[in-house]
Amino acid sequence: MSTFLWVIFPYICLATFVVGHFWRYRYDKFGWTTRSSQLYEDRLLRIGSPLFHFGILFVAVGHFMGLMVPQSWTERAGMSQELYHVVALLGGLPAGIACLVGLAILVYRRRTVGPVFRATTVNDKVMYAVLAVVIVLGMWNTIAGTLLNLGIAGDHYNYRDGVSPWFRQIFWFQPDASLMEGAPIGFQLHALLAFLLFAMWPFTRLVHVFSAPIGYVTRPYIVYRSRDERPGTATGTRAQKRGWERVQ
């Protein structure tokens, strides 16, 4: 069971995540959108949406720090465990609160504003439920683990000894399930549901995360495109594709 939960299930989810995105991009570019509801209502959205999105962006950065940076590195940099936790809390808690408050406003808006609710699909509702539970569990872990000092058998649980190494091991295909077995139930649930969310990701509106328009900063303002932009055709300065070379 342990192997299934902490080895097989994560790989199934990650595989679904990767292949699912590839499939979705290949076959449903038209459906790849934020499906914004701003046209219907913008007063609540103006407060809730930036709160949630900026909050969750910071939370994502925090997760990267906590999961991907080994404890030994920060220690070598002269950062004690206490200092690390203070930094993590100072950064994580406001971000988490902003994210949760934003989410609450957005869910309230979705439920109470008629047109927005009408535009909400079942797919959306399931995704919101999982997302909300994952965020709430994550908040609980932060608060319970550091502020309230509730761990297993009363002592402090250091996720950088348990969850983080396990998560990193996934990427070099040597996950050690025992590392997660010892984690508190809150962390276990958070990790499991997060992987479930990864599995759902490509099939929900969450895909819009991967269209974050970073290229906008550098691209020229006006985009010109030729009418004939089919693969293989060489017009102007565009190179010919293999197998489509013109007869000389």
Next chain:
Amino acid sequence: MRVMAQMAMVMNLDKCIGCHTCSVTCKQAWTNRQGTEYVWFNNVETRPGLGYPRGYEDQEVWKGGWEVTANGRLRLKAGGRLTKLLNIFSNPKMPSINDYYEPWTYDYETLLNAPAQDTFPVARPTSLISGKHINIAWSANWDDDLGGSTEHAAMDPMLKGIEDKVKFEFEQTFMFYLPRICEHCLNPSCAASCPSGAIYKREEDGIVLVDQDKCRGWRMCVTGCPYKKVYFNHKTGKAEKCTFCYPRVEVGIPTVCAETCVGRLRYIGLMLYDADRVLEAAAVEDEHDLYEAQRSVFLDPRDPAVEREAERAGIPGDWIEAAKRSPVLKLITDYKVALPLHPEYRTMPMVWYIPPLSPVVDVIKDTGYDAEDKDNLFAAIDALRIPVEYLANLFTAGDTRPVEAVLRRLAAMRSYMRDINLGRDPQAHIAEAVGMEEEEMYEMFRLLAIAKYGDRYVIPTAHGEQAHALEELATDCPVTSFDDELLDSSGPFGEGSGRGAVTPVAVENLMMLQERAGADTLVSGGAKRGRVNLLNWDGRGMPEGLFPQREEGVEVSAGGGTSQQPMDDRSLLDGGQARPDNVAGADGGPQR
């Protein structure tokens, strides 16, 4: 010099009667889908008026278009790239559905299903957004024909500075109609605002399009466009805009709005321009210089040097020839009677307008003077400050001189042609007074007043060697359209997703349409000769060809019996009075 071709339009506002045919046909062709109920790629506004969406011209509120910074560079008025990205989660300057209107339908079913009762059943309006019953309090044309103008038209942003002079008392009001489509700008601020880079300008003909596969629904283009001609499809979550009917234009047919315009006031043709000089022209400091600056960007294809450069830039020979014959070129460059709409937005719009002389003519007519006399008209143009200043606010960023010059030309044409029409000697000095040759003036009259189809629309077709790229040519495997997936209205990711999603392109192959429209035979077989023109059928008797031949020996089924009764009962109708009209039918086909 980097020569590029641009498909452009000019509308002659003197001829617009505000019938909204263009809007309706455009809507039927392009935006009669869920999610685009409120979308009008083409709309007709009564001026003075608020326009659509309400007050869109007030860029202090909506922040559309470009502005010039202190160091003479162009900047998006709604903020640069970083501002855009920081506001991506909630666009602060996007009009809400209430700034457009809440689209509705009527509960028609109650009319049919209501039981017998003393009072008539009523079809109540139902919002297409919320699904609830609504009280209709606004729509796309609420202030049509100055309806409620004391309340609404007074808020027209273009009246700023002249509002004390314009009195909205009906006997003193002037009005005209302004049909609007996307401007297909040379420097489109919608494209510049798009974080995803989904809005692009086509290299070949300058048409500005939204790549529906690349659009991610960030909504910045809606803010960026000062004309508010990019709309957000609230079902698919994608931006949509006027496509200049590119599938039609590619095969040489005018846009739907132009084709169906009953006033024949739209002109479509090519303009060649120097793409390297666009930014420089859009960034001139004084707003009043923008009209001239944009004109200076245009190139004259009749100039051999330009022609050579155009060839070097890969513009096909027939396109250069079409550019030489372009009615748009004549109206903008030769006759100088067309003006851009709101050049002060600095987007270099490419749908231009011939300002209406009619407000001036109407005033003279009301005073009892001769409204076609050159001197009266010239004097009135000088004296009637209100219409001229108002037109200047629309077309030249408030500079009245170009508007006056155009109105003088139109007035001169009017007087000059009157002499010819009345059989009097034409007076060359009238043409000279506005700096035109007599011949030129007559040509302008032909183009503006006679406005023959072939003169109004000079549209070179896209090239055959590029055939596969033309959406309307059936070079794809025809069987794909019978794919089961395509029958689904939407995929698993909400409305409009999946391969069954609506592709906003007309379904019919336009080559076929064009062929059919020009063919001698009818689709159902037979020749056009047997056709009946119902417009001049006096209603008596039954002309030959009104009904199809009844097949011998075929029993009429019970269900169809009642409806077929009148046509079968020849004895009643056999008056023999009716005269089949054999010449060209109402479809405007060629006379033969």
